[in-house]
Amino acid sequence: MGAWDDLDDRLRPAVEAHTREFERVRPALDRVTSAMRESIAAIFDGTDLSPLFVTARTKTVESFRDKASRTLPSSEPGALPTLVFPDPMRNLIDLVGVRIITTLPHEVDLAANMLKRQRREFDCRGDREKDIGSIESGTYGYSSRHLIMRTIHSDVVRAFQQVVDPETKAAGSYLFEVQVRTVLAHAWSEIEHDLRFKASNPKAWSPYFDRQFTATAAMLETVESTFAELHERYETITGFWDEDGEGSAPLTPNRIRHIWQTLLPHVDRKSGDDWAWAAELLAAHGLRTTLDLVPLLQAGAITSVRKALDHRYSPGPDRLLDDMLLWHYGHPHIELTAEPESAESTPRRDSLQRRHRQMEIYRQQHP
Template sequence: MGIHWDRLDKRLRAQVEANTAQYERVRPSLATVTSQLQSGIRDIFRSAELTPLFVTARTKSVESFRDKASRMLQPAEPGGAPALEFPDPLREIHDLVGVRVIVSLPHEIREAAALIKRQRSDFDCRADREKDIGSIESGTYGYASRHLIMRTLQNNTVKAYQQALGEPARATGSYLFEVQIRTILSHAWSELEHDIRFKSSDPRAWSPYFDRQFTATAAMLEAVESAFAELHERYETVTGYWDEEGEGAAPLTPRRVREVWQTLLPHVDRKSDDDWGWAAELLAAHGLKTTTELAALLNPETITDVRAALEHRYSPGPDRLLDDLLLWRFGRSHIELTAGDDEHRRESLQRRFRQLETYRLGM
């Protein structure tokens, strides 16, 4: 029936069985509470920018309730009388009703928790903890999950459940329940872990190798989630470059040119120094002054054409590639605007311009 139930002291079994029978009687009413709370949490996100992948809920099973209600405390003194961790489990166990909010990326866990905690007219947050913090501080691995203990306020569905529960419960409409917020990858990992590690029918069949494997997969999970988080952050940054009312309007200072270049073309960052002034001057010569204009210039298809046309013997660094891209786009005007009295540069630009034009004719 469960690890704790199997180990329960015989003197406490009658008490646990009585509590379990009462829970089995009122569980249908509690399931109605669960459904209502699931809908209430889901409704929080209907008008929010954040949309969870899904919101699920469950009412603890009778078997799971019996096992958790069977947990014992260690005696204060050797040989002391055993005691239950939850002597009044229907009121002391706070995850009889559990709601799960599943999101895509780690930063959305924080956003979802903040949204739920702001619903002060319906809920009151009584506890808030991050499951992964302990593993980080101890140097171990586990899945990331935010656990909120919420309390309903004047909830009529809860009142009906409390009336079914009977004395000494009072029908106040206040009820504690748990909300877990985690990413889809952490959710999948935790479900598999729970099925294998915590639902093992025979604990004697457990092997330390399983723990080692779970640790390894948790480490891989953390690496994958970090990669997805970085991809999302880069995506948000890049799309911002095209917002002409926001980030796209940012002026092309040398530092800004460097930031945009290193974001869009991190694989072409081989400058021997950190001076991006010349790049900013080349852009300014053509009146290119905003981030959006630079992003448009660094078009991947154009870069591919320029590379093919000039057949670089060595992969060009940012200064040279930018020079070639401007030559491709502006042609002879780029030569006149940027060569000046430098005959060596003028000859180089003219030679490259002829190569670009020959390539264009063959396209």
């Protein structure tokens, strides 16, 4: 059941006339749609942002008729309702719609900002975040960035405007809608739209559907947040290997902690972790920058060290770093960081030598 089915009979002739006119000019509007899709897609050529896909559609005749049939109730009993869009060919700005589908949430803002910077072919006349379940209301729903774009001196728009009215001077200016959303939000909204808004029999609707849509929207938000966090971590880690950027940052105690917690968040971090001692151990080997440290903290080597030493208790990062340096440097690590052999008491040297023997035995057994 749509707005057309409930439309007052007295308003039907006007809506039917607008619909016939839209059906007449729609082939020319289709050419506008295709041109807008190509122009929008071309914006991302040669940039760091590559949307998954850019699609476009011209509103169907049925959808046009239904939207043109929307009314506002009259304030006077028995009076004729008022059409929300009395001149739908002019009032509706979503007759042409373009969709940009991205992978991650931050790319939605990047894409929207790139569109808004275009000044030659388009200018932006509106920008809003459409979230059916808004954050402010504490509910869930799909989130989508909606931009209203206006063409500037477009030849294909001029051709369409000549079809609409050959007597009017065509300016080549036309409003259309661009939606930008993530692929997960897109999938959710498409399924929800088909099941909720296109249900042929409203009597078959159940509150269970609303509850489950809310639940899946909440899961969607969690999944997108996880993907966003993974992307940020990936960007941070790759930066550690940039010798001209983050890789050159000095290994202060706080920096070592940041690197460790980024690369190895699964390793227990105990309250007594001594990051200053970790910095001293690294400095003893001349390791003073981020790029000096990250090659040591590779998962395969850490797994080997764990197996070689068969720790009774999971070591904290500072102790595990000590083991990693011993694994990598062997006897030089002992000589650089332990007590002198002539010292009265040599507990650290004894411990390092014992661990080193275990490592050597493991290496012989697992060449």
